[in-house]
Amino acid sequence: MSANLLVPETLPGFITTEEAHKAAYDNGFRVQLGKQGGWSGYRSTTACGEVWIARDPLREMWLLALTHSGVVAELPLPRAEVPSAPGQAAYAFSKLSGLYDALDRGYKLGVSLPDAPLEAFRKRTASLPSNTETERLTVVRIGQNIFRDALLEYWNGRCPLTGITDPALLRASHIVPWAECESDELRLDVHNGLLLSALWDCAFDSGLISISDVGVVLRSDSLSDAAALALRIDSVPVIAALTYSHRQNLKRHRSKYGFSPETLGGEKV
Numbered sequence: 001m002s003a004n005l006l007v008p009e010t011l012p013g014f015i016t017t018e019e020a021h022k023a024a025y026d027n028g029f030r031v032q033l034g035k036q037g038g039w040s041g042y043r044s045t046t047a048c049g050e051v052w053i054a055r056d057p058l059r060e061m062w063l064l065a066l067t068h069s070g071v072v073a074e075l076p077l078p079r080a081e082v083p084s085a086p087g088q089a090a091y092a093f094s095k096l097s098g099l100y101d102a103l104d105r106g107y108k109l110g111v112s113l114p115d116a117p118l119e120a121f122r123k124r125t126a127s128l129p130s131n132t133e134t135e136r137l138t139v140v141r142i143g144q145n146i147f148r149d150a151l152l153e154y155w156n157g158r159c160p161l162t163g164i165t166d167p168a169l170l171r172a173s174h175i176v177p178w179a180e181c182e183s184d185e186l187r188l189d190v191h192n193g194l195l196l197s198a199l200w201d202c203a204f205d206s207g208l209i210s211i212s213d214v215g216v217v218l219r220s221d222s223l224s225d226a227a228a229l230a231l232r233i234d235s236v237p238v239i240a241a242l243t244y245s246h247r248q249n250l251k252r253h254r255s256k257y258g259f260s261p262e263t264l265g266g267e268k269v
Contacts (some may be wrong), residue, residue: 108154155194
């Protein structure tokens, strides 16, 4: 057996079991799934996927296994070698705080990644009429609220360009606008959205700025110098967390507003 492999204890003691239960419960995974080869399983009533927690007593490491492939794909953590781990991937932490942080992020991704918002939208609107304009606007408002909640979870309640975390100053910015989406799947997909502060949302929505495939802010020549100064456009960070789906939607945004497809940064050409 490789020296790098981690092995959960076969019969977890009382303290390990209680700590695992508390970690899962405190982070939204409150439905117990029982035991499996030293692992304690949990799921949430709101987040997709299961989490399994164990401990390697020899190396004094907490172990986490996740079953949701979408969460695994976007969880920025190194994986651990745990042959017995259920699900898609396993992770190891020397401290409980690391386990808590991973569970917190896993929960937020689980409630925001496709198709959780779409399922919530369909459940909440299944019995609602949409014959009149008022009724249709009610359905749209529900969808937009669900989308906003999902983006708040996905982006950890923080604008990636300004760092602003005040909810009243944050906007759920559709990359492909709601009215231009071909389906509810795209309308409710968090990869079709950015959580931006109000001023940046206005600039993005009007095509005065866009985002490159590598997360660099692109400036339109229609953006005034005064506005660029107010936005502090020359000092904003790169958005490093863009997925393939984000990039596909951003290509549509850049094309709509005439940004060069070859441009990776700087001004519109």
